[in-house]
Amino acid sequence: MLLRLSPPRALRNPRILSMATPSRQSSRFQARAVTTLAVEASGSPRKRKRASDDTLDGAQSETGKKLGPKRTCQPKPEAIYIIPDVSPKKTTFKGRLGYACLNTVLRNKKPAKDSIFCSRTCRLDSIKKNGIDWVKDLGRQNVQDLLTMIQWNEDNNIKFMRMSSEMFPFASHAVHGYSLEYCAPLLARVGELAKKLDHRLTAHPGQYTQLGSPKAEVVQASVRELAYHSEMMDRMGLGVDSVMIIHGGGMYDDKNATLGRIKKTITEVLSPGVRARLVLENDEMCYNAEDLLPLCEELDVPLVFDYHHDALFPSSITPSEIIRRANAIWDRRGIKPKQHLSEARPGAVTLMERRAHADRCESLPVDLPDNMGMWKVPLHAAIFDSSCSDLMIEAKDKEQAVLHLYRIYGLHPVIHASLRPPNEDQTKETKGRKSTKKQRMSKEDGE
Numbered sequence: 001m002l003l004r005l006s007p008p009r010a011l012r013n014p015r016i017l018s019m020a021t022p023s024r025q026s027s028r029f030q031a032r033a034v035t036t037l038a039v040e041a042s043g044s045p046r047k048r049k050r051a052s053d054d055t056l057d058g059a060q061s062e063t064g065k066k067l068g069p070k071r072t073c074q075p076k077p078e079a080i081y082i083i084p085d086v087s088p089k090k091t092t093f094k095g096r097l098g099y100a101c102l103n104t105v106l107r108n109k110k111p112a113k114d115s116i117f118c119s120r121t122c123r124l125d126s127i128k129k130n131g132i133d134w135v136k137d138l139g140r141q142n143v144q145d146l147l148t149m150i151q152w153n154e155d156n157n158i159k160f161m162r163m164s165s166e167m168f169p170f171a172s173h174a175v176h177g178y179s180l181e182y183c184a185p186l187l188a189r190v191g192e193l194a195k196k197l198d199h200r201l202t203a204h205p206g207q208y209t210q211l212g213s214p215k216a217e218v219v220q221a222s223v224r225e226l227a228y229h230s231e232m233m234d235r236m237g238l239g240v241d242s243v244m245i246i247h248g249g250g251m252y253d254d255k256n257a258t259l260g261r262i263k264k265t266i267t268e269v270l271s272p273g274v275r276a277r278l279v280l281e282n283d284e285m286c287y288n289a290e291d292l293l294p295l296c297e298e299l300d301v302p303l304v305f306d307y308h309h310d311a312l313f314p315s316s317i318t319p320s321e322i323i324r325r326a327n328a329i330w331d332r333r334g335i336k337p338k339q340h341l342s343e344a345r346p347g348a349v350t351l352m353e354r355r356a357h358a359d360r361c362e363s364l365p366v367d368l369p370d371n372m373g374m375w376k377v378p379l380h381a382a383i384f385d386s387s388c389s390d391l392m393i394e395a396k397d398k399e400q401a402v403l404h405l406y407r408i409y410g411l412h413p414v415i416h417a418s419l420r421p422p423n424e425d426q427t428k429e430t431k432g433r434k435s436t437k438k439q440r441m442s443k444e445d446g447e
């Protein structure tokens with residue numbers, strides 16, 4: 001059912017009016033505020049569809065059946081979104097904000113064939129059914145779409161992102177694994193674009209990457225997974241800042257013994273190329289920053305400090321001290337430091353609830369260094385500015401969470417057509433089972 005709002009009514013409606021009044025709104029959006037709106041009364045509160053300027057189109061939509069086959073030929077009306085204003089805050093932080101794996105604007109493009117994303121994957125059965133070339137073609141499409149995502153980021157003042165760990169489905173599989181040689185030219189194009197735009201690409205291999213497992217086959221699979229990510233980055237020609245981040249993994253009833261096995265795998269099994277890109281990150285259940293720092297310092301493996309994980313599983317040392325020690329490692333290695341930021345969902349109480357990432361972040365951490373403390377500008381300083389610090393925003397709303405912080409802190413101008421409103425029901429999603437679609441989207445998150 002469609003509800004028609006005439007322009008004067010639309011302007012009297014405070015939600016719709018709000019999009020025309022905030023100082024940050026572009027003239028384009030002000031113009032949209034006075035267009036005729038067709039509101040989907042039974043649909044999502046997040047999205048309003050604008051009827052065509054042609055009144056007939058609106059009438060057709062209401063009557064439905066009169067449209068006939070012609071309707072399929074007509075482009076869908078451009079969606080219009082009501083973007084709430086933000087409460088401005090101040091910061092001295094001058095670093096860059098990035099997001100992980102999925103761009104919600106590009107992913108949700110309609111029709112579905114226009115959707116842009118890098119995590120096309122399949123079940124093992126599909127390899128047997130469709131053949132390995134079909135699977136490899138999914139990888140090619142993923143890489144093709146990565147080019148579009150990087151350009152979108154550039155157009156929206158975003159300079160770094162994490163690549164999906166599913167770019168090449170089953171590439172590291174013991175039986176069905178394959179070389180990325182077939183995709184070499186396209187991977188090189190990604191690297192050239194990233195380099196041209198000074199875009200940092202990182203990776204976060206999945207939770208099954210367990211360097212400290214007591215099972216040899218698990219360690220072997222983990223090493224293959226890291227090697228695949230490393231090959232992808234090498235074929236892109238990415239530099240030292242393109243790191244692969246993993247957690248400590250399981251504790252297997254003995255944390256110290258497991259840390260010993262992680263050390264052994266890093267020093268004795270990983271190839272120099274893989275080890276050069278390896279970074280560890282504190283998690284919220286098994287290994288906090290304090291558990292990992294001694295190993296990281298001993299082996300010169302950088303540590304990504306995750307604020308959310310530290311809040312859930314704190315160390316006895318402060319975030320500032322952890323960051324100071326972590327940045328000393330990044331510094332020694334000549335790699336640009338990075339950290340992770342996310343927040344618990346509003347109203348989250350139990351540990352399990354607090355583990356879930358909020359849709360967006362409302363604040364930058366108070367102890368976030370303006371330029372990552374000890375970080376010094378190395379020889380290749382010409383390619384990035386001296387206030388180098390990268391903060392990965394690990395929020396469900398992905399690029400929207402970055403743009404949200406841009407607006408709150410005035411970090412960069414935003415294109416209003418790129419903004420989407422926050423989900424009004426986010427607290428409900430911490431309860432109950434996820435639907436299949438949500439599970440899939442969560443997998444695409446790559447967190």
Ligand SMILES: [Zn+2]
Binds near residue numbers: 281306340394
């Ligand atoms: Zn993280």
